[in-house]
Amino acid sequence: MEVLKAITISKNFGGVSAVDQFAMVQQENEITGIIGPNGAGKTTVFNLITGVYPVDTGEIWFCGKNITRLSSHRITDLGITRTFQNIRLFRNLNVLDNLRVAYGIKTHYTMWEEMVRGSRAKREEQETEELARSYLAYFGLDQYVDTFPYNLPYGLQRRLELARALMASPKLLLLDEPAAGLNPKEIHQLIKTLLKIKEEKNLSIIIVEHHMELVMNICQTLHVLNFGKKIAEGEPKDIQQNKAVLQAYLGDEG
């Protein structure tokens, strides 16, 4: 089943074409990679999918629904969550609250109920906390419940952001350079975790990444971007031998 379909989306920033006629299809329960040199427009693709920037031309469909013109919070509500290239945790919320805030869309109590601590508000708060704690345990962060996120080591911050993106049980997860700044051991662990959660939660994942080992190991399909244009698409082993890709990464021979 197609989870996400981008139909020739483009985005210009003041005359510079950041994404040019990009198209992709994401199948259910698959991991897709978007790679390319710096400034190729990979993160912009994520920003277009999640509604951070409006798309200039083209359409984006998610689970049979046109989400091209929806605002970010509606898109998250439908089931797309993401992480960020430069970690964006909430610095004034502790680790537990960073997870709880992401579950807000799944709760139903009203503002009035939380003002007077109504029974539904209490019950759903309890539910939120239990879920958050289970995710913290899953990611080995349970000892940091009361810590503020920017006091954590970098690797744990990345893990926390991943946990936060999973809180609202998304259908599609967008990971923006999840391996950046991690050491080889942590990357290995990340690969294992991603494959595991993909199976357990029937997730579809799109990864923007520079780290070739990670991408080659876990992605079923790769899209290669250069200057906003897609220059190749296919399985990792084909991409490795693709002439255009090698040229973009290494330059012309001779």
Next chain:
Amino acid sequence: MEFYIKVLEITCLHTILVLGAYLMTGLTGLFSLGQGGFVSIGAYTAAIAFLHFNVPFPIAILMAVLMGSVVGFLIGIPTLRLHRDYFLLVTFGFGEMVRAALLHLAQLTGGALGIAGIPKQVDLPMIHVSILFITILIYNLKRSRFGRNCIAIRDDELAASLMGINVYSHKMKVFILGSAITSYGGALYAFLIMFIEPNLFNWLESAKLIIITFVGGVNSIIGAIIASVVYYSFGEFFRFVDVWRDVLLALAVLFVTIFRPGGIFGSWELSLKNLLPWRVKKI
């Protein structure tokens, strides 16, 4: 004795206003210099309803709160799309606009002469109950979804919207609630001081509310309340240093921002867990 009660009344009244500012500026990061506008709207609505239209006191207060909320909503529609400094400038303009309007609508508001002869209907217990009530409401909001969303928006609006938070409508809720609390304070003010005039609450007073919130600690309601009580009673009890009061406040602000950027109380809250640690069951 009467003097002390008077001081306490004024102090506690300002604390209600600080609570409104805490909700907007402290929790959500909306820097509003237009709080004075809402105080005036509350005060004038209640006073005019009571004196000119013979509305009973409780209903006059209710009308003031309603008026504040409606004006908050209308002002919020365009301004809440703005960010930090732009928002601050527009709310500043709003506060001054209210002041100018009150001066020029002399038939209704008495212009620069203000409105005198408002009976004293507000006493200390009433203000205390109000503070308690408002504090509990804000505290409950702060520790559940509403408060987390506020802090998330303050920290990182983009990330907040990607957590599924409708940033604009959430800010609107905060702004309306804050306006309602502030105009409630304004309405009580009219029936406490018994005289109101357009310069009742200028933008400097609005700025003080924000400063007190920051000195107390943006993540601590109790911090804001304590800072407010200390500041407003300090000036009255130490009349002889009155001119130096603002200098001292400035120094306090300076030291707090340098040495404790999170405010004096940081994110400490008054709760059973903090006072009686042994009474809280282990989770």
